[in-house]
Amino acid sequence: xxxxxxxxxxxxxxxxRYPKPLLDTLYCLKDHIHWEEEQVEDDEYSSSTTTTITNTxxxxxxxxxxxxxxxxDREELSSLLAKEHQNQLSNTLQKNLVxxxxxQEAVEWILKVNAHYSFSTLxxxxxxxxxxxxxxxxxxxxxxxxNPWLTQLAAVACLSLAAKVEETHVPLFVDLQVExxxxxxxxxxxxxxxxxxxxxxxWQMNPVxxxxxxxxxxxxxxxxxxxxxxxxxxxxxxxxxxFAGEGGRMLQADDGGCVWVPMRRENDPS
Amino acid sequence: xxxxxxxxxxxxxxxLARLAECSMCSRRSGERPxxxxxxxxxxxxxxxxxxxxxxxxxxxxxxxxxxMKQITMVRLSQGIPAQIIREVSLLRELHHANIVKLLRxxxxxxxxxxxxxxxxxxxxxxxIVNRGYxxxxxxxxxxxxxxxxxxxxxxxxKVLHRDLKPSNVLINHxxxxxxxxxxxxxxxxxxxxxYTEKLGTSWYRAPEILCHSRQxxxxxxxxxxxxxxxxxxxxxxxFQVINCRDELEGIFKLLGTPTEETWPxxxxxxxxxxxxxSKFDPLGLETFVTDLEPSGLNLLSxxxxxxxxxxxxxxxxxxxxxxxxxxxx
Numbered sequence: 176x177x178x179x180x181x182x183x184x185x186x187x188x189x190x191x192r193y194p195k196p197l198l199d200t201l202y203c204l205k206d207h208i209h210w211e212e213e214q215v216e217d218d219e220y221s222s223s224t225t226t227t228i229t230n231t232x233x234x235x236x237x238x239x240x241x242x243x244x245x246x247x248d249r250e251e252l253s254s255l256l257a258k259e260h261q262n263q264l265s266n267t268l269q270k271n272l273v274x275x276x277x278x279q280e281a282v283e284w285i286l287k288v289n290a291h292y293s294f295s296t297l298x299x300x301x302x303x304x305x306x307x308x309x310x311x312x313x314x315x316x317x318x319x320x321x322n323p324w325l326t327q328l329a330a331v332a333c334l335s336l337a338a339k340v341e342e343t344h345v346p347l348f349v350d351l352q353v354e355x356x357x358x359x360x361x362x363x364x365x366x367x368x369x370x371x372x373x374x375x376x377x378w379q380m381n382p383v384x385x386x387x388x389x390x391x392x393x394x395x396x397x398x399x400x401x402x403x404x405x406x407x408x409x410x411x412x413x414x415x416x417x418f419a420g421e422g423g424r425m426l427q428a429d430d431g432g433c434v435w436v437p438m439r440r441e442n443d444p445s
Numbered sequence: 446x447x448x449x450x451x452x453x454x455x456x457x458x459x460x461l462a463r464l465a466e467c468s469m470c471s472r473r474s475g476e477r478p479x480x481x482x483x484x485x486x487x488x489x490x491x492x493x494x495x496x497x498x499x500x501x502x503x504x505x506x507x508x509x510x511x512x513m514k515q516i517t518m519v520r521l522s523q524g525i526p527a528q529i530i531r532e533v534s535l536l537r538e539l540h541h542a543n544i545v546k547l548l549r550x551x552x553x554x555x556x557x558x559x560x561x562x563x564x565x566x567x568x569x570x571x572x573i574v575n576r577g578y579x580x581x582x583x584x585x586x587x588x589x590x591x592x593x594x595x596x597x598x599x600x601x602x603k604v605l606h607r608d609l610k611p612s613n614v615l616i617n618h619x620x621x622x623x624x625x626x627x628x629x630x631x632x633x634x635x636x637x638x639x640y641t642e643k644l645g646t647s648w649y650r651a652p653e654i655l656c657h658s659r660q661x662x663x664x665x666x667x668x669x670x671x672x673x674x675x676x677x678x679x680x681x682x683x684f685q686v687i688n689c690r691d692e693l694e695g696i697f698k699l700l701g702t703p704t705e706e707t708w709p710x711x712x713x714x715x716x717x718x719x720x721x722x723s724k725f726d727p728l729g730l731e732t733f734v735t736d737l738e739p740s741g742l743n744l745l746s747x748x749x750x751x752x753x754x755x756x757x758x759x760x761x762x763x764x765x766x767x768x769x770x771x772x773x774x
Contacts, residue, residue, distance in 0.1 A: 332524075339527035340534065347522045366524040370552055373525065373533075378550055380534035 274310065277323040281306060281330035284356055286415065288334060291353050294342055296411040300384045301337035305372060306330055308382075312375040324358050331360055332368035340380050385414055483551050483559050485513055497557070501564065504548075510564035511548060515557050528629035529558050535604055535628050543595035545615060545626040562626070566618040569611035569673070573680060582738065584621065585677045588614075590768055591623035592670055597759035600663045604628075609669035610649045611676060647692050648672060648682040653753050655693045656714045664753040667762070671748030675730075678737050700751055701727030708752040740767040 282303055289299040309329050331352060338345045348365040360368075373380075389410050393403055485502035492499040497516040504511050516529055536547040549561040567575075569588070592614060599606060606613075606628060613627040651668035675683040684695045697703070702718070703711045712718055730746055737745065744767045747757035757765070 335524060336530060339525070339530050345523070345527065348524065349522070362522045362524070366518070369524045373530070374552075378530075378533045378537050380530055381538065 277326040281326050284330055285334050297386050298337045298341045302334040304382050305333035309372050309375050327358050328360050328368050331365050332372050483561055512562045512564045514560040532628045541595055541598045543591045543623050545624040565615035567616055569614035588623055589674055593759050593762045595625045596666050600759055606666050609666055648684045652696050652751055664756045667748050667756050671745055674745050675734050678734055699728050703751045
C-alpha cells in the first residue's frame with residue numbers, strides 16, 4: 176500500500192470518528208441506554224426529562240481537570256527518565272533484514288486495527304512497545320528468522336494485551352484480526368502467545384512511552400480546555416505518523432519531547 | 446499443511462517452555478523451577494470467588510506462609526483476563542510498606558494464572574465482623590494513617606485503586622500492619638477515564654460514579670476510604686445503616702441533595718436531580734458516626750464530600766489535624 180494512500184485513509188478514519196485525543200471522554204451509548212431504561216422502569220421518575228444526545232455530546236467535548244491532577248511533581252520527570260529503557264531492538268534489526276521486514280508489516284497491521292476500532296493512541300504505542308521488547312527477547316533465537324508468522328502472531332497478542340490494559344472494550348481474538356494479513360490465527364494460538372509475551376516482558380505492561388512525557392508537558396505548560404485537546408491531538412497524529420513512516424522508525428519514549436517543539440510553535444497565537 | 450501446522454505447534458511449545466521460566470520465577474541463580482510449579486506447598490483453601498481460589502501455602506524455599514491466588518482462564522476466545530494483567534503489571538511497580546507484595550506469577554497448563562502473594566492474617570471486613578470493630582481510637586487512627594499512606598503513594602504513581610473496601614484491606618495481626626490488596630480494577634490514569642461498568646461494592650462507591658459520570662479520578666478512592674473510616678468507627682457499613690432504595694438516595698439523605706451551588710455541574714450530570722429535591726435535608730454525619738473525636742469527624746466530612754473537586758486528597762489527609770499526635774509510625 177502506498178504510504179500517502181495509507182496516511183490518507185488514516186486521516187479519513189480519524190476525521191469521520193471525531194478526534195479521540197488522549198484526554199477525550201468518549202460517550203458510551205450503552206451507558207446512556209441503560210440510564211434511560213432505569214428511568215422508564217421507575218414510575219416515580221416518569222415525569223423526568225431525558226438527557227438528549229446533543230447535551231451529552233456537548234458535555235463530552237469538555238475535559239474537567241481536578242485541581243489535584245494539575246499538580247505536577249518535580250520528581251515526576253526524573254522518575255519517567257529513570258524508568259525509561261532504551262529500545263534495544265534497533266541494532267538487531269539492522270543485521271536481520273527479514274525480522275525488520277516482518278516487524279514493519281506487524282507495526283502497520285497494529286496501526287490499521289487500532290484505527291479500525293478507534294482505540295486510543297496510547298493503545299497503539301503500548302502494542303508496539305510490547306512487540307519490540309518481545310522481539311528483542313528472542314533476538315538470538317533461530318525461530319525468529321525462520322518463522323515470520325511468529326512476528327504477526329506476536330503482533331496480534333501485543334495489540335490484544337495493550338487493549339486490555341488501556342481500553343474499556345476489547346474485541347475477541349477473531350474479531351481483532353479484521354485487517355488483511357497473510358495469517359489468521361485461532362484463539363488458542365493467540366491465547367498461548369499472550370502467555371509468552373507476558374512472561375517475556377516480566378508482566379511490565381505500563382512502560383514509559385512518549386505519551387507519558389506529553390502528559391507531563393501539557394500539565395507543565397498549563398494547557399487547558401480546547402488548547403490542550405488540540406495540542407495533544409496534533410502530537411498524537413505526529414507520533415502515529417512516525418510509526419507509519421518509512422522504515423518504521425524505533426520510537427524512544429522521550430521522542431515525545433521532540434514532537435513538542437514544532438507543535439508548540441504551531442500553537443502559538445501569531 | 447499438516448507439516449506446517451506441526452512445525453508451528455512444536456516451535457511454539459518450545460518457546461513456551463523456555464519463557465515460562467521468566468524473570469519473576471527465576472530470580473535465584475542455579476534454581477529454575479518448572480512451568481507448572483510455583484514452589485509452594487498448598488495447605489488449604491482460604492477463599493473462593495467467581496475469579497477462582499485463594500490457597501494458603503508454604504513457600505518451599507523460605508518456609509514462610511504465602512497466599513496463592515489461582516485464576517481460571519475460562520474463555521480461550523479472550524485470553525488472559527484484563528483484570529489480571531492490570532493487577533500484576535501495576536503491583537510489579539508499586540513498592541510500599543502498606544501495599545501487598547506480589548512474590549511470583551506463573552501459569553499452570555495454560556488454564557490457570559497463579560499469583561503468589563505474601564500472607565496476611567485476615568482482612569478488615571473479617572476484623573470488623575468477627576473480632577468486633579476496633580474499639581480503641583488509636584487502632585482506628587493507625588489503620589487510617591496506613592490506608593491513606595498507601596492511597597497517597599498509589600495516586601502519586603498515577604494509579605487508582607477503584608475498589609477500596611474493608612475486604613481489600615489486609616491486616617498483619619501481630620504488627621497491626623495494614624496492606625492494600627486486589628488491584629484488579631486498578632489502572633494507571635492518564636486523565637482519560639471512561640465509565641466502564643459498575644465499579645466496586647456499592648456501599649463504597651463515590652457519588653460521581655453513581656451519577657454515571659464518564660470521568661472520575663483519584664477522588665473516587667478518597668470517598669471509599671471515608672466509607673471505610675466510618676465503618677471502623679460504627680462497626681457496620683455506613684450506607685447499609687441508612688436504609689434506602691438505592692445508594693444515591695442514601696448519600697443524599699445523609700449529606701443533603703446537592704445543588705449547583707454545592708456541586709457545580711451537578712444538574713448537567715443528573716438532569717433528573719429534581720426528583721430528590723426538597724426531599725432530603727441532611728441528616729448529618731454526626732447522627733450516625735458518634736464516638737469520633739471532632740477532628741476525626743472533620744476529616745471524615747472532607748472525605749465524604751459530594752463535590753469531587755472539593756474532596757480532600759490522600760496527601761492532604763495525612764497532614765490533617767486528626768493525625769498530629771501520630772508518633773507511633
